[in-house]
Amino acid sequence: MTEGAGSTATEACAEHVPNRKECQILSAARTQFLEQGFADTSMDAIARAAGVSKATLYAYFPSKEALFRNLIEIECSQKCTDVPEPDFGAGVEQALRELCGHFVARFLTKEWAAFFQAVSSERWRYPELCHLYFNSGKQNVLDLVSNYLEEAKARGLLAIDDAQMAAEHLLHLTVSDLPMRVALGLDLRSEAEYQRVMESGLAVFLKAYKA
DSSP states (O other), X not given: OXXXXXXXXXXXXXXXXXXXXHHHHHHHHHHHHHHHOTTTOOHHHHHHHHXXXXXXXXXXXXXXXXXXXXXXXXXXXXXXXXXXXXXXGGOHHHHHHHHHHHHHHHHHSHHHHHHHHHHHTXXXXXXXXXXHHHHHHHHHHHHHHHHHHHHHHHTTSBOOSOHHHHHHHHHHHHHTTHHHHHHHTOOOOOHHHXXXXXXXXXXXXXXXXXX
């Protein structure tokens, strides 16, 4: 399930930030934050890792918080950029299986999980960054999934009244406790077990919403 789960951090940055120097800084900062943590990473260290002067660094990002905020926004956007296109030709169950498998794979990807933990570890000192991650990331995903469900409804495959609520149901049922385990740094269940949980959750969802 984790194979092909996402592009590297550098590729993700380049996709969302066309300016090469800015992308260079963001990629270096991301590595520093993951290795040292947000609080223990200095702007001096980021400038050295990026191979730029502090003046150049501050020209792009006036503070460490602003830099981290940019990384969060990229992460939230990138989470939805390589989602498989809905193919309802093989049936709604298979289409939703591929969709949910994408998000389960995200949490099972070490690099993505590490960034998620880096954000959650700052919840007491920088709660606004956690709010940004939660609100932007959640809304991006909900919008994408609800669009899938609206298309399935238009094809007569699902019977839903509130696509956003149905999207929340689908994600909670199929992703289960995976985000919480990642955030808390707990041992994850096996990939096979998460596959079983996802299949079970998908069956429950279809029992409730399938037309």
